[in-house]
Amino acid sequence: MALFSKKENSTTLERPHFDVLPEHVGIIMDGNGRWAKKRGLPRTAGHKEGAETFRTISKECGRLGIKSATFYAFSTENWKRPKEEVDAIMCLFKQYLLEAKDDITAAENNRLRFIGVREGVSDELLTLMDEAEEETKNNTGCEIILAVNYGGREEIVSAVNKLIAEGKTKITEDDISNNVYTAPDCDLIIRPSGEQRLSNFLLWQAAYSEFWYSDVLWPDFTVNDLYKALTDFQNRNRRFGG
Numbered sequence: 001m002a003l004f005s006k007k008e009n010s011t012t013l014e015r016p017h018f019d020v021l022p023e024h025v026g027i028i029m030d031g032n033g034r035w036a037k038k039r040g041l042p043r044t045a046g047h048k049e050g051a052e053t054f055r056t057i058s059k060e061c062g063r064l065g066i067k068s069a070t071f072y073a074f075s076t077e078n079w080k081r082p083k084e085e086v087d088a089i090m091c092l093f094k095q096y097l098l099e100a101k102d103d104i105t106a107a108e109n110n111r112l113r114f115i116g117v118r119e120g121v122s123d124e125l126l127t128l129m130d131e132a133e134e135e136t137k138n139n140t141g142c143e144i145i146l147a148v149n150y151g152g153r154e155e156i157v158s159a160v161n162k163l164i165a166e167g168k169t170k171i172t173e174d175d176i177s178n179n180v181y182t183a184p185d186c187d188l189i190i191r192p193s194g195e196q197r198l199s200n201f202l203l204w205q206a207a208y209s210e211f212w213y214s215d216v217l218w219p220d221f222t223v224n225d226l227y228k229a230l231t232d233f234q235n236r237n238r239r240f241g242g
């Protein structure tokens with residue numbers, strides 16, 4: 001049986017209209033462990049359910065016409081978790097790339113991209129990630145960015161080191177913006193599960209992000225929760241310090 005089942009078919013829902021859509025949404029997929037604990041299940045069951053939610057929400061981002069959506073899937077700090085849990089998450093990435101990639105591409109013509117440090121990720125997974133990027137690079141839908149082995153501080157340091165290697169001795173904000181893994185800046189950051197922190201996610205791109213929090217645990221997060229966040233976002237008064 002396929003690991004990824006169709007959890008929720010959002011294409012049957014009427015597509016809501018938003019006057020203003022964020023160009024780039026960042027989503028911190030949090031609460032998988034608590035979701036599993038509440039049900040007396042191993043944490044890995046929460047990650048599996050969370051992967052399904054990722055699949056539903058990433059497709060919906062494409063359906064709504066959002067240009068880029070970055071999902072925080074595995075941080076540079078997450079290696080500290082028990083090996084069994086890390087292995088299970090890596091296995092979910094692999095299964096997703098083997099089973100679900102064609103579906104997400106076909107559904108909304110989305111593009112897949114991966115950001116983060118390649119060292120530490122298995123060669124097998126890196127190959128699948130590279131293939132997915134290559135196969136979807138000409139798609140015109142939402143750019144679905146999966147942050148794997150990602151840390152915001154590492155991203156900034158790596159951008160600066162790249163600039164130094166190029167011989168730069170004076171660095172501007174534009175230099176860093178042009179050398180972090182993702183552009184443009186993030187308009188909206190969504191964090192479910194009741195936690196209200198950034199956890200080293202998109203530090204550079206979040207300078208003027210709007211934040212939206214919810215107590216819903218990520219595996220229970222639905223397209224309606226996404227609509228709530230987007231409705232709230234379009235009513236925000238963004239002044240960018242002006």
Ligand code: FPP
Nearest residue numbers: 029030031032033034050051054073092096
């Ligand atoms: C944080 O919740 C979640 C993670 C560290 C892993 C996120 C991974 C997935 C959603 C699976 C991704 C799979 C694909 C295919 C993209 P937590 O475990 O820290 O939850 P807790 O705070 O309740 O313990």
